[in-house]
Amino acid sequence: MGWAFILGGGLPVIPKTIEQCNEFANHDWYLAKLTRLTDGFTFRCRRCLGTKSIRNGTFFELSHLPLNSLFELMYYCSRQQDSLDHLIHELDIGSTKTVVDWKNFCRDVCAEYFLRNPVQIGGPGHIVEIDESCFGKRKYQRGCVLRAQQWDFGGVDLQTKECFMVEVDQRDALTLIPIIQQFIRPGSIIHSDQWRAYNSLQNDPAYVHFTVNHSVNFVDPVTSVHTQNIENSWMRVKCRQKKYLGIHRTLLSSYLQEYMWRQKFGETPFKHLVEQITQIYPV
Incomplete structure (x- = not known):
């Protein structure tokens, strides 16, 4: 799989660095097959016959795996x-x-x-569900999850399925409203429960805000408003956490970002993973 992808254009294969081959010219590299090497290929200069590892200066340089x-x-x-x-x-x-x-x-x-690429979701005509969720110790101390409770806040765009998830220190309006303004585009229709921190959204001209009273119904019988999509997203993140028998507190943010990434690139994740590696670690 690897070489077919590399030679097909998935990763740069010819070094772009300009190095002196001799006093007259720079190196003229080409990809040469060399079966005694782990990877089976090396860069070789047509002028001096010098060689350079195909991993040199890449994401894979320090790895010894094929x-x-x-x-x-x-x-x-x-x-x-x-x-x-x-x-x-x-x-x-x-x-x-x-x-x-x-x-x-x-x-x-x-x-x-x-x-x-800071994420923003929603927009005119888009419905965005928002909700908070707590990651932390299991009830009665059973299981191995996080060492301390951590509240997180997120939202999901029902049209695109893209989402945002961030850690928060507090669940008050001073904390959550700026996050909403940062991650949700103006013109969005926001669905939430009746947590008091969201009350000021009713007076915010940038958004249309509907709520559901979870103490009475999971789905409002009149407006059909619910937050089941974002709640399902939290459940999927926590199921993945359970798969690994819990995660360290310092890694929680990266797991949330991984879930966001999969929601955005779920159709072709491998293609986008390799493309982004080439952008972060250009040859």
């Missing part, structure tokens, strides 16, 4: 077929730490995407 194995690992991670047992068995990787590190690298790529 490139085919790395691309398969990235593919499985992008498709969420990423249990440790599955990856170690399918790729014949002996080190659990290596697999965990590469899964973290892939998640970091997802997080970096949103640093470079």
